[in-house]
Amino acid sequence: MPELPEVEVTRRGLAPHLVGQRIEAAVVRHAGLRHPVPENLRRILPGLAVHGIVRRGKYLLLDCGAGWLLLHLGMSGSLRIVPASTPAEKHDHFDLVLASGNCMRLRDPRRFGAVLWTTEPETHPLLAELGVEPLDAAFGGDFLHRATRGRRTAIKPLLMDSHVVVGIGNIYANEALFDAGINPKTAAGRLGQTRCARLAEAVKTTLARAIAAGGSSLRDFVGSDGNPGYFQQQYRVYGRAGQACPRCAATIRQIRQGQRSTFYCPGCQK
DNA sequence: AGAACCACCTGGCAGC
DNA sequence: TGCTGCCAGGTGGTTC
Numbered sequence: 001m002p003e004l005p006e007v008e009v010t011r012r013g014l015a016p017h018l019v020g021q022r023i024e025a026a027v028v029r030h031a032g033l034r035h036p037v038p039e040n041l042r043r044i045l046p047g048l049a050v051h052g053i054v055r056r057g058k059y060l061l062l063d064c065g066a067g068w069l070l071l072h073l074g075m076s077g078s079l080r081i082v083p084a085s086t087p088a089e090k091h092d093h094f095d096l097v098l099a100s101g102n103c104m105r106l107r108d109p110r111r112f113g114a115v116l117w118t119t120e121p122e123t124h125p126l127l128a129e130l131g132v133e134p135l136d137a138a139f140g141g142d143f144l145h146r147a148t149r150g151r152r153t154a155i156k157p158l159l160m161d162s163h164v165v166v167g168i169g170n171i172y173a174n175e176a177l178f179d180a181g182i183n184p185k186t187a188a189g190r191l192g193q194t195r196c197a198r199l200a201e202a203v204k205t206t207l208a209r210a211i212a213a214g215g216s217s218l219r220d221f222v223g224s225d226g227n228p229g230y231f232q233q234q235y236r237v238y239g240r241a242g243q244a245c246p247r248c249a250a251t252i253r254q255i256r257q258g259q260r261s262t263f264y265c266p267g268c269q270k
Numbered sequence: 271a272g273a274a275c276c277a278c279c280t281g282g283c284a285g286c
Numbered sequence: 287t288g289c290t291g292c293c294a295g296g297t298g299g300t301t302c
Contacts, residue, residue, distance in 0.1 A: 003295060034278070034297080058296075075296055076280075091280085110279045112296060126298090153273070162297075169295055238295095258274075261293085 002073040004058060004134070004167025005207055009214030010079050011055045017081045017102060018050045018062065027095035028115075029088060033108065034074060037094060037115045044117060045069070045096070056121075057130050057166030062096075067119040069096070070126070074112025080105050131164040134203050139165060141197025148188035148196065155191060156184035157258045159203070168203060171238045172210065174263050176202040178237045183269045184262045185255075237263040 002010070026045040031037040045064065052063040060079075062069040071079070084095070084103040094106040094115050106115065118124045132139045147164050148155070158164060159173045168176070177184050179202035182195055191199070236246050241254035241263060250267025 006295080032279095072296085074279095075294070108279095109281065110294090110296095112278070151272085157273095160296090171295060259276090 002058060002075075002077060003169035003172050003210075004055075005172070005210035005214055007058045007060060007073060007167070008055055008211050010073070011053055011060055014060075014079060014081065014104060015053050017100070018053055018096075018098070018104060020049065020051075022049045022099040023047065023064070023096060024084075024099055025095075025097040027097065027103075028093070029095075030093040030111070033093065033111050034072070034114045035116060038117050041069075041115070041117060050098075056127055057133070057162055058169075059127065061121055067117055068121050070114065070116040070118055070121070070124065071106070072114040072126075074108060074110060074114070076110040077106060077108035077113035080107070129163055130166050131162055132166070134165050134167055134200075134207060139200060139203075141193060141200045144200045145191070145193050145196040148191055151188040153188055154184060154257055155182060155186045155188045155199070156262055157260075158188040159199075160260075165203075167207070170260050171235065172203070172206050174238045175235060176206045178263075178265060178269060179206055181268055181270065183266075184257065184264050237265060239263065 023045045026041045028037050028039065028041060031039065044067070048064040048066055050062050051065055054061050054063070058072060060071040062071070073079070081102050082105050084097050084101055086105075088095070088105070089107070091107050091109040092105055093108055093111070096104040098104070106113065116126070121127055132143060148158065151158060156173050156177060159168050159176065160170065174184070176199065180195070180199040182191070182199055237252050240252045243252050244250070245252055245265035245267055248265065248267040250265050252263055252265050255262050
């Protein structure tokens with residue numbers, strides 16, 4: 001389920017258990033993720049300490065002093081803190097065993113996630129081309145207006161383009177466009193200043209609200225069962241095809257854009 | 271440069 | 287019960 005809010009909630013949940021901890025071992029049970037998990041992690045990581053954990057888009061970066069452990073959750077990944085003695089289950093592909101006796105465990109059934117190592121995050125190919133952070137001040141109406149000039153692509157797939165702005169996945173793209181009252185099929189370049197400003201604001205509030213909702217369930221983050229503090233969001237259009245729009249009661253529609261489902265209200269998204 | 275499409279992989283669910 | 291087909295929160299690569 002991980003879009004930016006889920007990754008950020010994961011970061012906050014992990015931080016108190018990771019930062020300052022010495023790494024005892026790295027366990028790779030299945031190296032066949034989106035990118036092969038480097039075998040030499042088993043050798044590199046033991047003895048290093050985790051100095052911090054930061055998020056860039058949907059990536060998490062563990063500062064290990066000598067380098068950075070780069071993590072991505074893909075479509076189905078989750079990270080939890082469990083006692084290192086907890087038996088691994090079918091899709092538990094990677095553990096970072098800590099001096100505390102706990103380990104950070106990656107579960108990822110579809111294996112679209114990533115566990116990589118880099119000494120230069122700024123120039124790492126997966127990170128170097130990333131766009132602006134949507135919660136940073138640099139992202140706003142002016143930025144969005146500039147970024148969309150001359151673009152004939154529909155605004156929804158553009159919002160999900162990590163080269164422009166990071167972290168906005170299918171759910172929150174749908175929700176933010178609903179919030180802003182903008183039809184997802186609108187050609188990006190046709191949005192004026194006003195609508196760009198409204199959309200940028202909607203992106204920020206949608207993401208911030210989701211983070212806040214997840215943060216409130218952080219106490220469930222650590223444990224051996226189920227999900228790491230993910231939360232059931234109340235979506236207003238996503239997954240609600242055929243239902244009444246909460247704003248104008250028109251029937252919510254579902255279409256395809258770039259092989260992804262788009263949900264919108266034909267009544268109030270123009 | 272930009273846009274459209276494919277690929278990677280497993281699990282859950284609807285329909286028969 | 288069990289099979290088939292379709293769908294799912296991401297993103298890098300290829301093609302035109």
